[in-house]
Amino acid sequence: MDLLNNHRTIRKYQQKEVPDEVLKSLVNSGCRASTTGNMQLYSIVVTKDRANKEKLVPLHFNQPVIQSAPVVLTVCADFNRFIRWCEVSHATPGYGNFLSFLTASIDALLVAQNICIAAEDIGLGICYLGTSTYNAKEIIEVLNLPKFVFPIATLTVGWPDESPAQTDRLPMEAVVHNETYKDYTQEDVKKLYAYKENLEEYKQYIRENNKESLAQVFTDVRYPGKDNEFFSEKILKVLKDQGFLK
Amino acid sequence: MDLLNNHRTIRKYQQKEVPDEVLKSLVNSGCRASTTGNMQLYSIVVTKDRANKEKLVPLHFNQPVIQSAPVVLTVCADFNRFIRWCEVSHATPGYGNFLSFLTASIDALLVAQNICIAAEDIGLGICYLGTSTYNAKEIIEVLNLPKFVFPIATLTVGWPDESPAQTDRLPMEAVVHNETYKDYTQEDVKKLYAYKENLEEYKQYIRENNKESLAQVFTDVRYPGKDNEFFSEKILKVLKDQGFLK
Numbered sequence: 001m002d003l004l005n006n007h008r009t010i011r012k013y014q015q016k017e018v019p020d021e022v023l024k025s026l027v028n029s030g031c032r033a034s035t036t037g038n039m040q041l042y043s044i045v046v047t048k049d050r051a052n053k054e055k056l057v058p059l060h061f062n063q064p065v066i067q068s069a070p071v072v073l074t075v076c077a078d079f080n081r082f083i084r085w086c087e088v089s090h091a092t093p094g095y096g097n098f099l100s101f102l103t104a105s106i107d108a109l110l111v112a113q114n115i116c117i118a119a120e121d122i123g124l125g126i127c128y129l130g131t132s133t134y135n136a137k138e139i140i141e142v143l144n145l146p147k148f149v150f151p152i153a154t155l156t157v158g159w160p161d162e163s164p165a166q167t168d169r170l171p172m173e174a175v176v177h178n179e180t181y182k183d184y185t186q187e188d189v190k191k192l193y194a195y196k197e198n199l200e201e202y203k204q205y206i207r208e209n210n211k212e213s214l215a216q217v218f219t220d221v222r223y224p225g226k227d228n229e230f231f232s233e234k235i236l237k238v239l240k241d242q243g244f245l246k
Numbered sequence: 247m248d249l250l251n252n253h254r255t256i257r258k259y260q261q262k263e264v265p266d267e268v269l270k271s272l273v274n275s276g277c278r279a280s281t282t283g284n285m286q287l288y289s290i291v292v293t294k295d296r297a298n299k300e301k302l303v304p305l306h307f308n309q310p311v312i313q314s315a316p317v318v319l320t321v322c323a324d325f326n327r328f329i330r331w332c333e334v335s336h337a338t339p340g341y342g343n344f345l346s347f348l349t350a351s352i353d354a355l356l357v358a359q360n361i362c363i364a365a366e367d368i369g370l371g372i373c374y375l376g377t378s379t380y381n382a383k384e385i386i387e388v389l390n391l392p393k394f395v396f397p398i399a400t401l402t403v404g405w406p407d408e409s410p411a412q413t414d415r416l417p418m419e420a421v422v423h424n425e426t427y428k429d430y431t432q433e434d435v436k437k438l439y440a441y442k443e444n445l446e447e448y449k450q451y452i453r454e455n456n457k458e459s460l461a462q463v464f465t466d467v468r469y470p471g472k473d474n475e476f477f478s479e480k481i482l483k484v485l486k487d488q489g490f491l492k
Contacts (some may be wrong), residue, residue, distance in 0.1 A: 001367050004275040004360050010440050027422055029250040031415050034357065036376040037468055045423045052425050074428075075458050083422065083465075084435045094274030094471015097478040102351075102379050106399060109352060110374075113279065113359035114250050128356075130282040133348050144426040153352060169277050174327065176273055177291045179298050179392040181322075189330045194287050215335030218328075222283055225340015232343040 010125025011065045029118035033110035041104035059135040069156030075112040077104035079148040100201030101244035117124045125160035147243045162195040172227045256371025258312045259404030275364035279356035287350035288322040305381040317404030321358040323350035325394040347490035358399045371406035382484045393489045
């Protein structure tokens, strides 16, 4: 539990390889995660080659962590392998639909998180890139992902070359609901976000972005509605192309 | 890593409570998982009350594990809290779209897996119920989930009253691709699934279901296309109702 509680995202890595044997043991632990009906609806594409990493950089909005990390893992929701198995087994697969996409995504994300914990357990550092879904279309092209495969998460892995402070979290009562969901009043929300809003780093962040509130930095700068709508349309189209939506 | 490698799903629990303090520490470790832009787009609904558990049982297709477990956790993708914070912060939220649903689901699933590992670390057992998405509509009603909240995973937690054998996994080369995805030939698939298909438990499973191959048990009995299509339509409608799809 200490391991989980001490998690920090690591964006700077030593120029030191992660041996294949180590990587294998991480994936092995990853695959012990629970999986729907033991179908293992995921694949992991390992990128170590410098030229291949460079192809991924712009697809993750030029986040430098991709180049600095010795290993990039693209964790994919994958129904392709299972469907191929059905085909050689005289079984008629019915997995070209949205439920199957969700099921495979859930499987894949549990594996991704297991890999992170296994990595941190042996002193490696990790960083999630939330950008896989944004540019799924281009990632599919670069990684040559077939139909029924979708890149749901990207992780970088390497030996840490920084020891950042831990980021803040909301108080636990913000995220836990007993028996049924109790919606938040304006007063609740103000109270739950007060600690965060009073942190000096965020106050500076508001000033730097020339905004009035921290929430405005999110809505106007980091995750604006217009971008979210644009990428939503793009992702839905990819899901159609990949066979998961009609 | 041993902890991850020894994972077993536990479906039988001792009749012994999980103290609130223990549960809090699990959720606390859960919340240390990486989260998109530190937005923490998730909520966890804790069900301990017997009557409330009984309401959930049919929504998870009468799996007895819900009643036998002292605690049921419904892990939700939640943009509602964040949107409410935007509203009190004079910020205009743009999160009623599919990207936001995916982002919040990813956040929620990383927390769910962290909770599982934290639980196993102190000797508790867990079981994922893959059925949350199937009956999201009814779960939303029972748990009173508002717009912009979607139940993406359900977990049971309790002190184990069984020690099952570990389930099989495909060989690692089945799930790992180096640099780019290498699609599976018929020969590849036969080789990768050979070990599984030769396990006596699955041979018996095929006979019990009166099928010709293990894959047919999946396609015809456990996860047939017709059901997958039905639940896909149902989920897409829920996503519209919850504000995540146009």
